[in-house]
Amino acid sequence: MQQPLPVLSVSRLTALLKETVEDNFVRVLVEGEISNFSRPASGHYYFSLKDARAQMRGVMFRAQNRLLPFIPEDGMQVVCAGRISLYEPRGELQLVVEAMEPKGVGGLQLAFEQLKARLAEEGLFDAARKRPLPTFPRCVGVVTSASGAAIHDILNVLRRRGAGVRLVLRPALVQGASAAADIAAAIDEFNRHGEADVLIVGRGGGSLEDLWAFNEEIVARAVAGSGIPVISAVGHETDVTIADFAADLRAPTPSAAAEMVAKSRLELEGHLDHLCLRLAAQMRARMAFLNERVQGLERRLRSPAQQLKQWRDHEQLLEKRLQRAFDLALRQRRERLAAAAARLDALSPLAVLARGYAIVFRDRDGSAVRRAAQVQIGDEVSIRLAQGRLRAKLTEVEE
Structure with a gap:
């Protein structure tokens, strides 16, 4: 005789299903496409994971998703690691995701591209906001590890090329979870003190994970917001970070950054010699021009005695000309008088x-x-x- 089935409440049934599912699907890897992604104020991620024939609700709680280097988006193909659970209030199966990796591209690389696109859209990388480096800085601030190869490379270059340049090191973590905040704090300290003329921010080479602190948003904003020009010098020539785009100038290596801020002594001396020669040539030309002007003025300028002599000579000349004119006029009048007297005498009765x-x-x-x-x-x-x-x-x- 068949035993009658027990009558279960809905909550009891969902509890039994939850227990069965969670006991049998403790760890699963699920591949699918994200859709209906949402991120409410609670900080949890809610989404659907689907393929061509089915879909399942998924959740990734804040404690886990804060460790993700990227932000999931609709349409993204991912591989999720987690467990299957049943959400009892609605009787729905859901995937509780504990780790997520983009399919086809690494999570760090995806995070890099996402942050780069977002900051570029804000105008953080615009060439118009980048400042020129000082030609001959007196003080160079360096943000890097005190024990790394980068600081030694920078010191070697400055000793060789940068005579008279002072270096101030602010040791900072360049790798690990706290590195980004420490780098940003170091940049802020230099700006508050205002001692350095230019900053070198960087470290030696490493993997993408090793260099990740320089791809963090907090570092990018600290570099872009610095009142002191910043040179990003992270890793090797082929390594590119978000800090490189935000900086005023990117150097392929820390050594190259030091060469940018410290002009060679010989180069500087040669430049000064060239300027001295140009200055001397211009001074000679200027002196020759002024000398010609002085000589011209001397020829035109006369002393008061010379001027008086000239006026006296002119007066004597006029006096002589006046005397000659007077004598001539007197002689002419005498001749006319004599002629008139002769004519008068000829007509005079006395002559008869x-x-x-x-x-x-x-x-x-x-x-x-x-x-x-x-x-x-x-x-x-x-x-x-x-x-x-x-x-x-x-x-x-x-x-």
């Missing part, structure tokens, strides 16, 4: 008298006698001669 003629005047009225009819016998007349005068009384008149 001088030739033996005489003029007769009547005494009674002093008029000249031109005709005999003007006088009568007995009239008294005066006879004017060339020299002297005669008085006579007429005794006879003939017309």
